[in-house]
Amino acid sequence: MRQSHALHEGTAGVSEIAPSGESPTSTAADGARRSALAEEQEFLDLATARRDRLAGHLTDELSSDALERARQRMLRQQYEELERAREGLVFGRLDGVDGTVRHIGRVGLRVDSEDDEPLLVDWRAPAARPFYTATAVDPQGQARRRHIRTTRSTVVGVDDEPLDGTATADLVGEGALLAALDQRRTGHMSTAIATLQREQDDIIRAEATGPLIVQGGPGTGKTVVALHRVAYLLFAQPKLAQQGVLVLGPSPRFLEYIAQVLPALGETAVVSATCDTLVPKLRVERDESRNLAEIKGRALWQTALEDHVTSLLPRPRELRLRWEGEFYVIPATAVAQALASAVQGRRYHRARTAFAEQLHHILAETVVERREALLNEMEEGFEDILARVDRELGHDRNAGRRPAGSEVDGLLSEEEVENLRHRIAGNAAIARFIEAWWPTLDAGTLLRGLLSDRTLLARFAPRLSPAELTAVSAEPAPWASSDIPLLDALADLLGEVEDRHRQGEFVADNARRQRDWVYGHVVVDEAQELSEMQWHMVLRRCPGRSVTAVGDIDQAAAAHRHTSWAQAVQAVLGDRWTAAELTICYRTPREVMGLTEAVLRRAGSRNAPPRAVRSSGIAPWTLTTTPAGLADSATRAVRELRRRWHGGTVGVVAPAGRVAELRAVLSGVPVLTATQAKGLEWDATLLVDPEGIAAEPRGWNGLYVALTRCTQELGQLVLR
Numbered sequence: 001m002r003q004s005h006a007l008h009e010g011t012a013g014v015s016e017i018a019p020s021g022e023s024p025t026s027t028a029a030d031g032a033r034r035s036a037l038a039e040e041q042e043f044l045d046l047a048t049a050r051r052d053r054l055a056g057h058l059t060d061e062l063s064s065d066a067l068e069r070a071r072q073r074m075l076r077q078q079y080e081e082l083e084r085a086r087e088g089l090v091f092g093r094l095d096g097v098d099g100t101v102r103h104i105g106r107v108g109l110r111v112d113s114e115d116d117e118p119l120l121v122d123w124r125a126p127a128a129r130p131f132y133t134a135t136a137v138d139p140q141g142q143a144r145r146r147h148i149r150t151t152r153s154t155v156v157g158v159d160d161e162p163l164d165g166t167a168t169a170d171l172v173g174e175g176a177l178l179a180a181l182d183q184r185r186t187g188h189m190s191t192a193i194a195t196l197q198r199e200q201d202d203i204i205r206a207e208a209t210g211p212l213i214v215q216g217g218p219g220t221g222k223t224v225v226a227l228h229r230v231a232y233l234l235f236a237q238p239k240l241a242q243q244g245v246l247v248l249g250p251s252p253r254f255l256e257y258i259a260q261v262l263p264a265l266g267e268t269a270v271v272s273a274t275c276d277t278l279v280p281k282l283r284v285e286r287d288e289s290r291n292l293a294e295i296k297g298r299a300l301w302q303t304a305l306e307d308h309v310t311s312l313l314p315r316p317r318e319l320r321l322r323w324e325g326e327f328y329v330i331p332a333t334a335v336a337q338a339l340a341s342a343v344q345g346r347r348y349h350r351a352r353t354a355f356a357e358q359l360h361h362i363l364a365e366t367v368v369e370r371r372e373a374l375l376n377e378m379e380e381g382f383e384d385i386l387a388r389v390d391r392e393l394g395h396d397r398n399a400g401r402r403p404a405g406s407e408v409d410g411l412l413s414e415e416e417v418e419n420l421r422h423r424i425a426g427n428a429a430i431a432r433f434i435e436a437w438w439p440t441l442d443a444g445t446l447l448r449g450l451l452s453d454r455t456l457l458a459r460f461a462p463r464l465s466p467a468e469l470t471a472v473s474a475e476p477a478p479w480a481s482s483d484i485p486l487l488d489a490l491a492d493l494l495g496e497v498e499d500r501h502r503q504g505e506f507v508a509d510n511a512r513r514q515r516d517w518v519y520g521h522v523v524v525d526e527a528q529e530l531s532e533m534q535w536h537m538v539l540r541r542c543p544g545r546s547v548t549a550v551g552d553i554d555q556a557a558a559a560h561r562h563t564s565w566a567q568a569v570q571a572v573l574g575d576r577w578t579a580a581e582l583t584i585c586y587r588t589p590r591e592v593m594g595l596t597e598a599v600l601r602r603a604g605s606r607n608a609p610p611r612a613v614r615s616s617g618i619a620p621w622t623l624t625t626t627p628a629g630l631a632d633s634a635t636r637a638v639r640e641l642r643r644r645w646h647g648g649t650v651g652v653v654a655p656a657g658r659v660a661e662l663r664a665v666l667s668g669v670p671v672l673t674a675t676q677a678k679g680l681e682w683d684a685t686l687l688v689d690p691e692g693i694a695a696e697p698r699g700w701n702g703l704y705v706a707l708t709r710c711t712q713e714l715g716q717l718v719l720r
């Protein structure tokens with residue numbers, strides 16, 4: 001066992017060992033530092049050599065032509081995982097009170113063969129858990145936690161935390177965490193496997209048996225938690241990869257921002273989308289008013305659409321069918337019975353298929369019955385009736401010998417009845433008859449028909465007020481965002497016309513292409529934005545309700561009026577969901593978070609802003625300008641911020657009405673509304689016209705979002 005070192009005390013009881021020139025001064029500490037670095041370097045070299053050896057074996061095996069496809073895919077995946085683990089292969093170590101040493105890394109490695117002791121523990125494995133959750137109060141058998149910082153193949157620093165009660169730290173691996181948080185932002189989110197915090201880890205590894213809703217203020221790591229949870233679940237439940245995981249985000253820009261995290265964590269069985277892009281081949285074609293977005297997001301539409309589709313099912317009545325020149329009557333009672341059993345648990349189109357099968361059966365029976373009646377007559381010696389019998393049987397009178405009456409024994413064989421049913425099922429005229437009586441419906445045509453017909457709307461959505469009915473029915477035809485969940489609901493109620501061929505294995509592309517793909521787990525980020533109809537859309541994709549939704553109810557910008565999670569999900573989930581909370585803000589420095597309490601109050605929230613974990617030492621500043629001087633002032637301020645945060649990122653947030661004007665003069669920086677900035681972050685933010693943002697719909701919530709985007713510096717341009 002490698003020994004722990006006596007270290008000097010750092011902040012919050014955390015000890016740090018860093019390379020020369022960083023902080024230790026005493027000779028003893030210097031010696032401990034060198035020894036710890038050398039020890040971890042030795043381990044990193046060992047793990048790297050093992051990684052390289054494994055990658056080499058995999059390359060050899062993959063070059064063989066005789067490899068089965070499934071094995072080839074598995075090996076390729078393993079190889080790619082090892083390739084990704086080149087950077088940050090080892091990042092942690094746990095020293096147990098019993099003297100055991102466990103190193104934690106990006107992937108799991110064994111000493112030599114599969115049966116050997118673990119050399120490196122995968123961060124997602126149960127054995128790695130104390131690395132994220134052990135505390136001095138609950139050390140979980142550990143004496144020390146060590147964070148190991150590496151650059152490529154070199155160990156550049158270690159942070160040690162004793163867990164023996166000699167020191168208590170609020171944060172896990174504070175030194176490593178603060179170093180990670182202080183890094184310049186690249187415009188893309190990075191993984192946080194080395195520095196996940198206790199409250200985050202609890203959520204990442206929580207059971208995934210029902211809906212879990214995670215409330216967290218800005219910068220508390222909701223997105224971090226959501227994405228690492230996906231990686232954890234796919235590791236802990238490998239079968240999930242066959243169904244895949246859906247990650248829903250608020251905007252394409254946000255999806256782009258998080259795009260690298262899951263591949264970096266080794267996950268490819270993941271589809272990401274926004275609610276607007278979730279339905280294949282459907283796109284939003286126009287903007288809409290908040291009023292209509294709110295109305296059309298309400299859960300009442302689910303019932304309205306269900307009732308509408310039910311009303312379109314054919315009514316049972318007597319059916320007159322023509323078969324080979326004869327008319328047959330199927331009585332209303334038989335039709336009613338077949339209809340009732342066909343619609344049982346089936347969507348509109350699938351119910352029709354089931355009904356058609358029954359109708360073919362009934363018709364075949366009727367044909368056989370009539371034939372038997374004819375045979376009875378025939379037995380009385382009527383040769384002309386024989387000819388009709390032949391027609392009924394479909395016997396070809398020209399081919400082969402014509403059967404004599406004495407050869408017809410009366411009953412059709414099973415095979416002949418089956419053959420008759422088969423011919424009925426394949427008959428185009430019968431198919432046309434069924435199609436006319438039970439027509440194929442298109443979700444788009446149906447929705448357009450419903451939304452534009454005030455009378456129909458009043459019938460199926462009776463809870464809408466007269467003014468709301470008028471507003472909905474006066475909308476233009478192209479699809480708006482709020483139409484997508486309605487179209488999805490209708491498409492679901494109608495179901496597929498034909499059974500589609502499904503591939504057996506999960507490929508993200510398959511899932512993306514199929515509207516009714518059922519995912520193993522769904523993660524929703526910025527879930528506070530979802531309307532009730534969007535929630536329905538989410539649950540449809542995961543009937544098992546294995547859903548993790550993260551969001552901040554205080555950052556809601558959407559048109560719905562929910563101010564609590566209970567309100568937001570009541571109509572869809574009832575009270576069958578679990579709540580969790582994140583309370584520490586990692587992104588926004590204390591200096592800026594100090595401004596948010598008053599804004600939250602103005603937003604009508606009773607929540608407290610999350611506790612900021614760090615300080616940037618930079619006080620937020622404000623400049624005043626006039627509308628006429630705005631372009632110049634913004635240009636100067638952005639130039640200054642970009643100079644100060646060279647190598648990092650700067651973003652501008654402004655009221656919607658000022659975005660175009662600012663984009664025209666500010667090139668090379670994103671200029672976004674508060675809604676568009678949701679989920680994103682920069683080293684420095686320039687907030688333009690905060691009063692203008694506050695005056696927008698849900699404006700104080702928007703201002704709360706805008707204030708909390710920076711990791712270091714906030715500047716505000718106030719208009720006078």
Ligand SMILES: Nc1ncnc2c1ncn2[C@@H]1O[C@H](COP(=O)(O)OP(=O)(O)OP(=O)(O)O)[C@@H](O)[C@H]1O
Pocket residue numbers: 177180181189190192195196197200216217218219220221222223224225552555586587678679680681708
């Ligand atoms: N445990 C962690 N280790 C390192 N960085 C972290 C950790 N948790 C959060 N962060 C960083 O803090 C920042 C905020 O995290 P994230 O975007 O997940 O927060 P959020 O709660 O989704 O914020 P918002 O509500 O504003 O969208 C990111 O830069 C993220 O990488």
